[in-house]
Amino acid sequence: MPHPTSEAPLRAQQVMEFPYKHSTGETVGRFLAGLKEQKKIWGQRAAGQGVVVPPLGYSEIDGSDAGDWVEVADTGVITACAIVHEPIERLHPFAEPFAFVLVKLDGADTALAHVVKENLDRVKVGARVRALWMDDGQRIGSIRDIAHFQVI
Amino acid sequence: MSEPPKDPVKYVDSKVYLPYDYVAGDYKAKYLRALKDKRILGSKCSKTGKVFVPRDVKKRPYKPAN
Numbered sequence: 001m002p003h004p005t006s007e008a009p010l011r012a013q014q015v016m017e018f019p020y021k022h023s024t025g026e027t028v029g030r031f032l033a034g035l036k037e038q039k040k041i042w043g044q045r046a047a048g049q050g051v052v053v054p055p056l057g058y059s060e061i062d063g064s065d066a067g068d069w070v071e072v073a074d075t076g077v078i079t080a081c082a083i084v085h086e087p088i089e090r091l092h093p094f095a096e097p098f099a100f101v102l103v104k105l106d107g108a109d110t111a112l113a114h115v116v117k118e119n120l121d122r123v124k125v126g127a128r129v130r131a132l133w134m135d136d137g138q139r140i141g142s143i144r145d146i147a148h149f150q151v152i
Numbered sequence: 153m154s155e156p157p158k159d160p161v162k163y164v165d166s167k168v169y170l171p172y173d174y175v176a177g178d179y180k181a182k183y184l185r186a187l188k189d190k191r192i193l194g195s196k197c198s199k200t201g202k203v204f205v206p207r208d209v210k211k212r213p214y215k216p217a218n
Contacts, residue, residue, distance in 0.1 A: 010181035029160020141161035
């Protein structure tokens with residue numbers, strides 16, 4: 001009996017999907033509720049860190065509980081960036097080239113991870129950006145209630 | 153307002169998405185190609201004569217059959 005290796009491999013493109021609900025917890029839950037309901041970005045004071053955005057609920061320096069909530073601006077400065085020239089379908093948030101950025105919002109002392117979609121040639125560390133919000137009724141309590149950041 | 157809403161968002165809907173390229177092995181490929189021609193192939197054990205459908209992998213004590 002010959003081994004049937006004369007056959008070409010047979011292939012099939014398949015997709016496995018696991019939908020799930022990511023539990024946000026109290027602190028991030030309130031941060032997201034602020035985006036959705038107030039169209040505001042909130043941080044928290046934490047020991048040794050200043051104003052942390054997005055808030056964690058504790059200090060990363062000494063583990064102590066975070067303090068007061070502080071509203072920060074929806075403008076800020078890029079502290080790190082990575083341009084995605086060839087997005088992968090469904091893995092990345094957009095089909096067109098975009099940039100992942102860390103944005104230190106005005107009034108915050110830590111940076112928020114987000115995206116920039118336009119003027120990618122101007123995406124650089126130090127560039128100023130502004131949040132572009134999803135419209136009222138379209139915000140669902142997700143970090144993507146901020147649609148993307150725009151270079152200003 | 154000096155703080156965010158008291159009532160937190162409870163969860164965020166998400167989805168793990170795993171596309172992959174499935175490659176049928178030799179025997180499965182042979183079986184699937186035969187299906188295309190409306191033929192069902194099995195694999196006969198050379199020791200017991202038992203016929204496995206769709207097919208059996210080439211594992212001792214079995215050997216592939218036509």
